Amino acid sequence: MGVDDVHEETGGGVGVTTGSLARKLGISPTTLRSWDRRYGLGPASRVEGRHRRWTAEDVAMVHEMCRLTAQGVPPAEAARTAKAHATGTPDAPLPPALPSHAPDEETRRRCRGLARAAVRMDVRALHQQITAAIAAYGLIGAWEEVLTPALRLAGRRWESSEDRYVEVEHLLSWHISVALRESYARSALAVRDEPVDTRPALLACLPGEQHTLPLEALTAALAERGRPVLMLGGAVPAEAVEATVRRIGPAVVALWSQSRGTADLPLARHLAAIRWGVQGARTRSRVLLCGPGWGSHTGSGLPRPTGLRDAVRAVLAAGGADAGHRAAGTGGVAESA
The missing domain is CATH 3.40.50.280 (Cobalamin-binding domain)
Structure with a gap:
């Protein structure tokens, strides 16, 4: 979705809602709110007591954020570049995009906490930390930044410890599955005002x-x-x-x-x-x-x-x-x- 699409939809500047923007970009509203809270990638103007509206300039900034993160650029660095791109401020060249990138300190903390909860077999902490990661990063972001790295960490420990951690990996996988299915149930089974008109x-x-x-x-x-x-x-x-x-x-x-x-x-x-x-x-x-x-x-x-x-x-x-x-x-x- 580009700037022209926003003008066409809103009549040249009224702006789009967070839900509408999320659908068009293929991300969740939670991810947009998380980017706003963590990196300041939110609507430039806000009206107290009303739904936030994203202008064409705001959309261009978030679109650039999506493009950069999809290429493997770390979210914090992608956000700085996206904001500089939107304001016309020159920014330092981006490093080449890598298949995997170094997570920020908060992400590393979440991965460590999740791995430790799995090793302790603390099912309550596992569920709380998985759902908290999904709420903070959005489902896709949590999968990429926290859940998959934690599974890889458990797998490496299993391979290097003569099956000592196989039960840890299985436990972690099961609780991630539970959280994913809960998310699916909330979305897919929600009552909708209009019938879905797409093939599955x-x-x-x-x-x-x-x-x-x-x-x-x-x-x-x-x-x-x-x-x-x-x-x-x-x-x-x-x-x-x-x-x-x-x-x-x-x-x-x-x-x-x-x-x-x-x-x-x-x-x-x-x-x-x-x-x-x-x-x-x-x-x-x-x-x-x-x-x-x-x-x-x-x-x-x-x-x-x-x-x-x-x-x-x-x-x-x-x-x-x-x-x-x-x-x-x-x-x-x-x-x-």
């Missing part, structure tokens, strides 16, 4: 793949943005995934593979070739190859999101609303191309 996104682990946590994070993040999701879970048989595609005609199919042994490119291509919809207007689902197991399939021709944020954007960009398909349904009309 279908998420499934490939046959033999039991690592569901990343797809649970994607499920919760999409639900948070009002996107219908069908999450089938771990180790879904190929025929079950195909039957679901033919039955519901999803806009997107995200297939998770943690290891090369579960990556099944022929299945992915087969699903991508299934056509569904009314006669004369058939379409296909967009298939996303998610997870490190697809690393050897760089020339597959199918999109491979690089992380949770990228996967959310890919699903949201696919859309899926189609009145003709909704009216006719998809039962019995899907066919292989």
